[in-house]
Amino acid sequence: MQRSKRRKKARHWVSPYLKDRNEKGRFASDFEHLHMDSSRFIENFRMPPEIFDELFELLQPHLRPKKNTRPKDGIPTKTKLAIVLEYMAAGTLQSHIASCYHISKQHIGKIVSDVCKAICCALKQEIAEWTEATLREVADGFQKQWNFPNCVGAIDGKHVAIKAPPNSGSLFYNYKGFHSIVLMATCDANYRFTYIDVGAYESEGDSNVVKNSKFGSSVLND
Structure with missing residues (x-):
């Protein structure tokens, strides 16, 4: 006789650790300090702060947030770009980047995909045709x-x-x-x-x- 398995009830709708993103996450607590220190910024994001800002302006139209039923939990576009650049610079440390920014590992994967698509759309005209x-x-x-x-x-x-x-x-x-x-x-x-x-x-x-x-x-x- 088969017994139906009951789904274990989650303790929290959203993990308290992830809720602290806007106060304790890497972007909220550290990004502006890094932005004022060019050498450390380059170490983490592989580009100077002014190039980051220029790239952000180019990507904004391609990363406009979709309708969000929980806007307080939305992740700003600049945060997404910072996450992806640091992930690319670090290699395959997806779990570590997720922990630093207080974002779930699954959500990081979607952010990487969305931002990379936006980069392709925004910069595809930068490489001229060979003539x-x-x-x-x-x-x-x-x-x-x-x-x-x-x-x-x-x-x-x-x-x-x-x-x-x-x-x-x-x-x-x-x-x-x-x-x-x-x-x-x-x-x-x-x-x-x-x-x-x-x-x-x-x-x-x-x-x-x-x-x-x-x-x-x-x-x-x-």
């Missing part, structure tokens, strides 16, 4: 700044660690011993990205990653 004129401009930069002639970009790849997707086998398993996807990018003489391709299987190898990208196929097809 003869833009490539000549990049080559001039390498010539003048680094005395490196006829160079239209520096290219490299990065293994971005992920959890293996279900039923993926060894597609995402790399030679370093963990699962990842490949971020391939080129930049100009001032370290500004001029092309980005992300999502290739690690098992493809460097040559196939380049060949299967839009950049690689364009080169192969003249």
Whole structure:
């Protein structure tokens, strides 16, 4: 005979620890102090305070809060941006970042997704299309700044660690011993990205990653 299991009643509708966000969370207690100390701000967010403010202005239209039935619990847009930049700078310390900001780990995941989408929407026009004129401009930069002639970009790849997707086998398993996807990018003489391709299987190898990208196929097809 099966007995129906009763759902355990939660002690609190919202954890008291999370309720303290606006008083004791990292953004409320520490952000303004960091903002006034440029070197420490860069250590935590990998950009100067003025660049953070500029990025915030660009993202605001893309991160307008949806209708909230509990507005007192809403997380401000600037807090979301701070969370995501610190999470990206720290790597995979999602639980630690959640604790510092007094936000649940599950909510942090949604914030990271929303802010990254907003960044893509706001900055997608920042990388110009490759034309003869833009490539000549990049080559001039390498010539003048680094005395490196006829160079239209520096290219490299990065293994971005992920959890293996279900039923993926060894597609995402790399030679370093963990699962990842490949971020391939080129930049100009001032370290500004001029092309980005992300999502290739690690098992493809460097040559196939380049060949299967839009950049690689364009080169192969003249």
